[in-house]
Amino acid sequence: MAATYLKSRFGCYDPSSSSSVSNFGERDDHVGVIRRSSSLNFELQEDPSFWKDHNVQVVIRIRPLSNLEISTQGLNKCVRQESTQDITWTGHPESRYTFDLVADENVTQENLFNVAGLPMVENCMGGYNSCMFAYGQTGSGKTHTMMGDIDGGTLMGDIVGGTRRHSVNCGMIPRVFEHLFTRIQKDKEARRDEKLRFTCKFSYLQIYNEQILDLLDPSLANLQIRESPKKGVYVENLKEMEVTCARDVIQLLIQGKTNRRVAATNMNEASSRSHNVFTCIIESKWEVQGVAHHRFARLNLVDLDGTERQGSSGAEGKRLNEATNINKSLSALGNVIMKLVSSNGKLVHVPYRDSKITFLLQDSLGGNSKTSIIANISPANCNSMETLGTLKFAQRANFIKNNASVNEVASRDVHTMRIQIQQLEKEVNQMGGLVKGGIENQEVDFPSVSFPGSPGSFKWEGLEGSFSPLACDRKKPRVPVQPLLNLLVLPCPLKY
Numbered sequence: 001m002a003a004t005y006l007k008s009r010f011g012c013y014d015p016s017s018s019s020s021v022s023n024f025g026e027r028d029d030h031v032g033v034i035r036r037s038s039s040l041n042f043e044l045q046e047d048p049s050f051w052k053d054h055n056v057q058v059v060i061r062i063r064p065l066s067n068l069e070i071s072t073q074g075l076n077k078c079v080r081q082e083s084t085q086d087i088t089w090t091g092h093p094e095s096r097y098t099f100d101l102v103a104d105e106n107v108t109q110e111n112l113f114n115v116a117g118l119p120m121v122e123n124c125m126g127g128y129n130s131c132m133f134a135y136g137q138t139g140s141g142k143t144h145t146m147m148g149d150i151d152g153g154t155l156m157g158d159i160v161g162g163t164r165r166h167s168v169n170c171g172m173i174p175r176v177f178e179h180l181f182t183r184i185q186k187d188k189e190a191r192r193d194e195k196l197r198f199t200c201k202f203s204y205l206q207i208y209n210e211q212i213l214d215l216l217d218p219s220l221a222n223l224q225i226r227e228s229p230k231k232g233v234y235v236e237n238l239k240e241m242e243v244t245c246a247r248d249v250i251q252l253l254i255q256g257k258t259n260r261r262v263a264a265t266n267m268n269e270a271s272s273r274s275h276n277v278f279t280c281i282i283e284s285k286w287e288v289q290g291v292a293h294h295r296f297a298r299l300n301l302v303d304l305d306g307t308e309r310q311g312s313s314g315a316e317g318k319r320l321n322e323a324t325n326i327n328k329s330l331s332a333l334g335n336v337i338m339k340l341v342s343s344n345g346k347l348v349h350v351p352y353r354d355s356k357i358t359f360l361l362q363d364s365l366g367g368n369s370k371t372s373i374i375a376n377i378s379p380a381n382c383n384s385m386e387t388l389g390t391l392k393f394a395q396r397a398n399f400i401k402n403n404a405s406v407n408e409v410a411s412r413d414v415h416t417m418r419i420q421i422q423q424l425e426k427e428v429n430q431m432g433g434l435v436k437g438g439i440e441n442q443e444v445d446f447p448s449v450s451f452p453g454s455p456g457s458f459k460w461e462g463l464e465g466s467f468s469p470l471a472c473d474r475k476k477p478r479v480p481v482q483p484l485l486n487l488l489v490l491p492c493p494l495k496y
């Protein structure tokens with residue numbers, strides 16, 4: 001059954017209304033649901049046009065019931081899949097949700113990669129910043145989805161009998177890199193005349209208790225996030241390793257995983273509770289008719305820590321502190337999403353800096369990125385409330401609007417200027433709305449503005465300006481609109 005990818009944003013509806021009857025007639029009992037869903041076998045199909053019209057994709061992935069859950073609770077489930085886009089939470093009151101895709105327990109890693117991972121690689125190759133993050137309750141399948149099995153010996157990319165073989169369980173991250181390097185190789189061969197060349201730099205970090213640790217060099221702890229006009233948001237001093245094939249990445253993933261264990265032991269922590277962020281900066285350069293082109297994309301792959309109710313986890317002492325920090329950062333993520341979807345495209349202050357993970361994912365949420373959110377859920381009845389929480393989170397995320405644009409410059413001045421002018425026009429239009437509203441002398445929240453040096457001076461997109469020191473609160477990025485408007489007439493460098 002093909003996914004139609006309508007962003008129909010129904011959200012949840014009242015099951016007591018006449019329209020609550022599922023597409024497939026009467027509601028089955030739970031055992032019937034299981035038989036029905038496996039017999040229908042909702043296979044997801046890729047729709048290449050999806051990313052032309054959308055910048056955010058929300059996918060629900062239901063993991064299978066575990067043997068323990070089956071032996072203690074039977075085959076009852078708290079969700080019922082209705083189609084490749086619809087899912088019903090079967091608690092009280094029953095509620096139905098619509099997403100871009102719903103992947104049931106029968107959906108394989110390969111099938112999921114084809115609909116969510118592969119298009120993301122294509123977006124990166126096209127010069128779009130891209131992000132995939134896995135969200136969900138502890139044990140709902142985030143790591144299985146993102147990393148899967150990479151230790152099995154049959155690393156992806158191994159050649160067996162003349163063809164490449166994956167471990168069937170290897171997840172989105174290894175598959176993304178295998179496809180990325182295959183695509184790079186193909187492009188390089190097809191465009192030899194243009195002297196096309198690529199550079200890929202890989203980094204792997206962990207956010208534990210609101211501290212950033214470099215998993216490729218664990219001696220680098222408590223790294224700081226910075227923001228610059230040229231690089232956008234980045235982690236200062238984070239090790240970036242050049243990678244030329246999928247095997248290079250796999251080796252770094254294994255190295256990072258080992259460092260993670262060492263770090264956990266050093267911190268006297270058996271827990272692996274942390275957010276894990278894998279980033280690859282992909283740059284390409286080529287020449288056409290004497291014009292040198294430069295394209296770049298940032299690919300963020302994120303395995304978030306699990307949402308967990310403190311009451312149910314039985315956490316105490318240090319572990320409670322850890323759980324509190326995780327809950328804080330995940331609720332900061334929820335707040336950012338809430339603010340983004342309630343702002344209706346207006347310029348509002350979005351609290352990205354309330355946690356490390358939201359600061360780092362600033363571009364991926366509401367910014368210059370094509371983003372895929374995989375919300376993992378458990379179908380077990382004992383996880384019913386956590387599953388409902390994830391469905392509600394995903395429903396809100398479904399309304400995020402990003403502004404993804406191709407990161408490309410051409411070295412002839414006229415080309416560079418054209419791209420810059422397009423960017424500036426967009427910003428002038430935005431600011432123009434404020435001027436029309438007659439508020440050019442008021443202050444606006446402008447997160448990309450920094451306040452270096454003397455009072456009243458500010459930097460925006462690499463350009464410096466000044467205004468009355470009295471109008472500036474250094475702690476908050478608020479500046480009067482007029483000086484920013486004055487700066488808009490000047491060209492500014494591209495951010496990536």
Ligand SMILES: Nc1ncnc2c1ncn2[C@@H]1O[C@H](COP(=O)(O)OP(=O)(O)OP(=O)(O)O)[C@@H](O)[C@H]1O
Nearest residue numbers: 062063064137138139140141142143144145305306
């Ligand atoms: N789609 C799936 N198919 C088969 N097994 C799965 C699937 N999803 C999860 N599992 C299994 O369920 C268990 C928990 O999954 P996983 O460790 O990925 O959860 P998690 O959400 O990353 O948990 P945590 O937040 O604690 O890291 C693992 O044994 C995993 O192999």
